[in-house]
Amino acid sequence: MSVQVITGNHAAGYALSTAGEANRNSRGTACGIYPITPQTEIVEYVAKFPFSKGRVVPVESEHSAMAVTIGASIAGARAFTASSSNGLAYMTENIMVAGYYRLPIVMVGVNRTLGPPWNIWADQGDTLMLRDFPWLQFYCEDSQEVLDTTLLAFRLAEDHRILLPALTCMDAFIVSHTQTETTMPDQADVDRYLPDLDLPHRMHYDEVRTIGGLAWPHEGLSMRLEIDEAMKRVPDVYQECRQRFSDVFGRDPGDVIQTFGTEDARQILVASGTMATTAREVVRKRRAHGEKIGLVKIKMFRPFPGDALRQACATAERVAVLDRNYAAGTGGIFWQDTRAAFQGHRDKLLIQNYLTGLCGEDVTPAVIGDILEDLSGRDSAGEPVWMGIDTTKETLQ
Amino acid sequence: MNATAPLAHDDKCLLRPGNTNCGGCGMSVGLTMLGRALDKAGDSCSLVIPACCGIVTAGAYPTTSYGVPTIASTFASSPAVASGYASIRDLNDEPGQVICWAGDGGTYDIGLATLSAAAERNENIIYICYDNEIYGNTGGQRSSATPAGARTTTTPSGKTEGKKDIMSIMAAHAIPYAATLSMAHPEDFADKLATALSMTGMRFLLIHSPCPTGWKSEPEDSIELVRIAVASGLFPVYEVFDGARYRISIRPDGTDPAEYFHRQRRFADDDIDLDETRRICAARMRRLEVLSQHFD
Ligand SMILES: Cc1ncc(C[n+]2csc(CCOP(=O)(O)OP(=O)(O)O)c2C)c(N)n1
Ligand code: SF4
Ligand SMILES: [Mg+2]
Numbered sequence: 001m002s003v004q005v006i007t008g009n010h011a012a013g014y015a016l017s018t019a020g021e022a023n024r025n026s027r028g029t030a031c032g033i034y035p036i037t038p039q040t041e042i043v044e045y046v047a048k049f050p051f052s053k054g055r056v057v058p059v060e061s062e063h064s065a066m067a068v069t070i071g072a073s074i075a076g077a078r079a080f081t082a083s084s085s086n087g088l089a090y091m092t093e094n095i096m097v098a099g100y101y102r103l104p105i106v107m108v109g110v111n112r113t114l115g116p117p118w119n120i121w122a123d124q125g126d127t128l129m130l131r132d133f134p135w136l137q138f139y140c141e142d143s144q145e146v147l148d149t150t151l152l153a154f155r156l157a158e159d160h161r162i163l164l165p166a167l168t169c170m171d172a173f174i175v176s177h178t179q180t181e182t183t184m185p186d187q188a189d190v191d192r193y194l195p196d197l198d199l200p201h202r203m204h205y206d207e208v209r210t211i212g213g214l215a216w217p218h219e220g221l222s223m224r225l226e227i228d229e230a231m232k233r234v235p236d237v238y239q240e241c242r243q244r245f246s247d248v249f250g251r252d253p254g255d256v257i258q259t260f261g262t263e264d265a266r267q268i269l270v271a272s273g274t275m276a277t278t279a280r281e282v283v284r285k286r287r288a289h290g291e292k293i294g295l296v297k298i299k300m301f302r303p304f305p306g307d308a309l310r311q312a313c314a315t316a317e318r319v320a321v322l323d324r325n326y327a328a329g330t331g332g333i334f335w336q337d338t339r340a341a342f343q344g345h346r347d348k349l350l351i352q353n354y355l356t357g358l359c360g361e362d363v364t365p366a367v368i369g370d371i372l373e374d375l376s377g378r379d380s381a382g383e384p385v386w387m388g389i390d391t392t393k394e395t396l397q
Numbered sequence: 398m399n400a401t402a403p404l405a406h407d408d409k410c411l412l413r414p415g416n417t418n419c420g421g422c423g424m425s426v427g428l429t430m431l432g433r434a435l436d437k438a439g440d441s442c443s444l445v446i447p448a449c450c451g452i453v454t455a456g457a458y459p460t461t462s463y464g465v466p467t468i469a470s471t472f473a474s475s476p477a478v479a480s481g482y483a484s485i486r487d488l489n490d491e492p493g494q495v496i497c498w499a500g501d502g503g504t505y506d507i508g509l510a511t512l513s514a515a516a517e518r519n520e521n522i523i524y525i526c527y528d529n530e531i532y533g534n535t536g537g538q539r540s541s542a543t544p545a546g547a548r549t550t551t552t553p554s555g556k557t558e559g560k561k562d563i564m565s566i567m568a569a570h571a572i573p574y575a576a577t578l579s580m581a582h583p584e585d586f587a588d589k590l591a592t593a594l595s596m597t598g599m600r601f602l603l604i605h606s607p608c609p610t611g612w613k614s615e616p617e618d619s620i621e622l623v624r625i626a627v628a629s630g631l632f633p634v635y636e637v638f639d640g641a642r643y644r645i646s647i648r649p650d651g652t653d654p655a656e657y658f659h660r661q662r663r664f665a666d667d668d669i670d671l672d673e674t675r676r677i678c679a680a681r682m683r684r685l686e687v688l689s690q691h692f693d
Contacts, residue, residue: 030484
């Protein structure tokens with residue numbers, strides 16, 4: 001174990017590579033890689049890693065990066081890749097396949113604005129457009145969380161009760177290119193945490209089996225139901241993986257939601273990624289002045305931790321959901337899921353959406369302050385509020 | 398993943414009875430020949446099949462017409478999925494070929510970049526394109542392998558562009574082996590499969606694959622049609638080693654191509670400029686003769 005000051009991309013590259021290396025006594029590891037800003041350093045890291053039993057395939061597109069990863073995974077290898085923004089959009093068809101094939105692939109997604117206009121800054125719209133696929137999704141706020149969550153994602157994805165791919169996300173530049181102090185596990189500890197991958201449905205070269213061909217509606221339906229059942233097991237299995245992580249690495253990788261000051265909070269901010277980092281500081285300062293406010297950071301977005309969120313908001317009268325993403329014509333995606341989680345439980349709870357940090361805008365303490373001010377003045381929720389732009393005046397000509 | 402219980406009695410057969418191929422389909426012959434070549438070489442294979450008629454061949458879960466491990470890939474992805482799968486085979490020193498079985502749409506059109514990249518990396522796979530010159534699965538639309546004059550549902554008055562020369566493209570990658578195969582010449586067909594099986598690295602095989610449904614031809618004419626295609630020079634049968642050494646396997650015998658067009662209702666007689674066709678065929682053969690002289 002060593003402590004280093006590294007970027008989110010470095011943390012991701014390290015976690016992916018050591019996880020792959022940890023499978024060297026089994027079927028090995030392989031991945032397809034393709035660069036895109038701001039994810040490039042991850043695949044560069046992986047390309048340099050001296051795998052004992054692995055192959056890194058530098059392909060011609062993200063679509064093929066995932067396809068190579070799928071092929072390796074079907075053959076029983078530990079398989080992973082990384083991408084961002086338009087790369088994820090281009091890869092999408094095969095991302096879907098990895099999920100429906102129930103392959104425990106781990107991918108790191110660096111959240112970058114989808115173009116046009118061309119924009120390399122943070123926005124979660126890219127990974128959130130994948131929200132309806134059978135993939136687990138985690139949003140991280142610093143290098144340590146990226147590293148820990150990526151390692152945990154392998155163990156969770158590969159658990160026989162789950163067998164679903166997982167996506168670990170971080171904000172472009174704010175995490176991907178910002179160096180923070182990070183405790184780096186030794187390979188030996190990663191080996192202890194990640195046992196040899198035993199993929200029960202891997203293809204053997206001498207069996208008669210066809211996968212992915214036609215299935216009639218009812219068979220298709222039963223496969224969808226199995227995915228739903230696996231998704232429902234995630235919260236419990238996550239806790240086991242989290243406990244085991246603490247045992248091996250001596251560090252808590254964090255819960256699926258992380259609360260701050262929610263015990264007595266009347267107003268709660270719900271945020272993810274680095275928005276949560278900033279919001280936590282604002283909440284800390286204001287609570288010191290006696291304000292009854294709190295923060296819920298949503299780390300796991302898929303499956304959506306509705307139970308935990310409802311519990312965390314037990315004392316809340318008003319909830320502000322911060323979304324660094326925008327589903328056209330609707331609003332923020334975390335907001336949609338938050339509302340759905342409270343429906344039928346607390347239908348009167350005021351849940352207001354704030355679209356903030358879109359297209360890489362900064363989410364500063366002042367912005368969080370504005371959100372809290374708007375929230376506390378409300379007696380009912382309204383349309384999603386666009387932060388940082390005057391919706392009555394400002395349009396681009 | 399859908400598990401499929403094998404039918405005990407014909408496990409060994411690559412293409413098992415009861416498949417859904419149309420009568421007279423070239424795939425049935427091609428897959429049977431492939432199975433025999435593997436048996437003869439004492440080899441085995443896994444198939445990676447993109448969206449195309451070839452994956453419909455498998456039939457519906459939980460049955461399969463393929464007597465080997467078979468993976469369906471997305472339309473453009475078979476060479477990439479095969480790259481990952483074959484990598485793990487090689488890392489684990491396991492036997493058996495990894496073979497992509499793909500249509501012309503997956504090869505000449507949507508999967509061309511993926512195929513080119515796998516060829517450039519010299520992946521240790523065999524890529525077989527059964528070229529029926531049409532999108533069969535979706536009901537008969539043009540591909541860039543569709544020859545000039547052919548009527549498809551998206552070229553209702555006949556295709557105005559000629560067929561893409563995929564062999565030159567693949568040869569330009571300097572892969573160990575690229576060859577065209579005609580099921581009208583089974584010995585040559587079998588020899589080329591044996592050659593491909595004996596090598597490592599990227600091997601590309603192009604099969605002229607009759608498709609009565611898409612060609613609007615009689616099923617019993619299938620072999621005769623591909624025979625005329627070879628004899629008239631419409632489908633040159635040759636092989637290329639390392640992108641450099643060309644060898645013509647079967648020379649045209651001067652057969653007139655007219656019969657080829659007459660027997661398929663995808664061609665309307667007035668759409669085909671026979672003189673132009675003869676000229677193109679002759680020029681293509683001259684080029685191949687020159688290439689094979691220089692490099693043989
Ligand atoms: C991305 C994508 N686009 C379109 C399709 C629909 N599609 C399935 S098979 C096919 C045509 C296949 O043509 P070809 O490769 O020549 O094989 P054939 O059906 O002729 O055997 C198309 C367009 C698809 N499955 N995936
Ligand atoms: S449409 Fe053509 S290629 Fe497809 S199964 Fe029928 S004959 Fe074969
Ligand atoms: Mg076709």
